[in-house]
């Protein structure tokens with residue numbers, strides 16, 4: 182399935198990351214997944230949250246730059262080879278993965294992989310067609 | 325095309341030069357008689373006022389400098405007794421040493437006319453409502469444009485600077501059609517107006533901005549955010565104040581009112597007058613100023629003069645936007661760097677979709693200069709991928725190196741994290757000077 186991800190610019194300064202996370206926590210935004218890509222100069226924080234629009238507005242208010250991006254969220258069996266199958270299917274169809282990360286769910290044996298691809302819609306259709314896109318259980322993002 | 329003083333503004337150049345020579349000779353004789361410092365410098369060179377027989381002869385006359393205003397503070401350079409002075413303006417300057425200038429009633433009249441010529445050229449009439457958001461007081465900004473607008477018969481809102489909320493409320497309530505302030509304050513007002521969602525309520529048509537350097541990208545941003553035509557006004561307290569030179573509606577350089585101010589371009593190192601079209605230091609002689617005339621005053625502004633006729637029909641030459649001040653110039657690892665060069669690079673590398681809000685930080689660590697440029701991140705620049713942000717950083721770094729000839733460390737910082745003041749933007753922090 183396709184879901185909304187928040188991408189947040191994090192200046193490489195002490196306290197910036199915690200300021201962002203505190204702002205979301207204080208305003209009742211639920212995080213289901215978090216990944217940070219950083220360099221010595223700055224970072225890009227990627228978040229899956231329960232209310233992306235509200236989270237973006239909250240962060241903009243404290244002077245943080247946020248983009249909402251469509252990403253692919255795929256339910257995986259939490260065992261070896263789960264992710265590889267997906268990547269293989271995508272690459273055989275010339276869809277490149279720009280980045281990915283995975284997180285556990287509270288459903289035993291299932292993990293969720295988040296992937297940013299060059300054509301999210303095509304990628305999603307492909308996985309559905311191949312029967313690789315497991316239907317998410319309700320509340321499946323709750324980690 | 326409307327003019328305030330058509331005969332003068334469109335006078336053929338030959339005739340304008342005759343007028344200049346006549347006024348120059350009179351001014352030099354006047355200063356020689358009244359101003360001791362000038363007389364002594366002329367005498368040292370063995371020059372008498374009668375030796376000035378042509379405009380070219382001006383090149384023999386000694387220069388005057390900002391330092392003179394400090395050395396002869398307060399009234400040592402005045403050419404009229406205080407009885408004839410009706411106004412003072414002063415500035416403290418960055419060094420903390422004060423300078424003061426004086427105006428006779430005629431001087432104030434000339435000053436008002438200079439800035440009023442610009443307003444008329446833009447199409448401003450007595451129907452307009454002019455909000456003056458330059459500071460009033462010893463600073464020349466407020467009073468300068470105020471008198472010009474009154475001269476035309478505009479209704480003036482003398483707001484002075486600061487109190488952004490009230491500024492916007494007055495613009496809306498009084499229906500201001502013209503805004504006069506510093507360009508950085510205009511940017512600030514534009515942001516706040518849009519934040520408050522009040523742009524549609526504004527009746528603004530023109531903006532007259534000066535007293536600090538600004539770029540074409542700032543112009544575009546201000547014009548967009550306030551929905552106006554923004555024009556540049558130039559002036560120095562030492563020469564008269566804002567209005568020495570102004571853009572006409574063509575926005576193709578600022579007309580220097582040559583019937584009142586004689587401009588030269590010199591080599592700042594040798595003092596030699598440079599041929600027409602050269603870039604160098606701008607030097608002014610005030611031809612009609614009475615209380616505080618300047619002769620060959622070194623402005624420290626680096627620019628070029630354009631002598632070709634302007635599409636507006638005015639014959640007075642145009643000065644191109646100063647590239648920088650020889651004062652503002654930073655010397656980093658032995659290389660001359662103007663903040664304006666950095667601004668241009670940022671404009672170029674960001675494709676024009678960024679508010680190029682930046683700050684230069686220079687320091688000396690272990691006897692070598694460090695050079696950092698902080699650039700505010702914007703939504704338009706931000707990409708979801710680390711790689712593309714790194715590419716932006718690299719592009720800016722590369723362009724800076726090729727433009728300046730030295731390397732700078734570029735840091736992308738949070739939006740609005742660089743200090744913005746309501747007056748002038750703080751573009752340079754040179755920690756090397758902090759002892």
Ligand SMILES: [Zn+2]
Nearest residue numbers: 572634636638
């Ligand atoms: Zn013109």
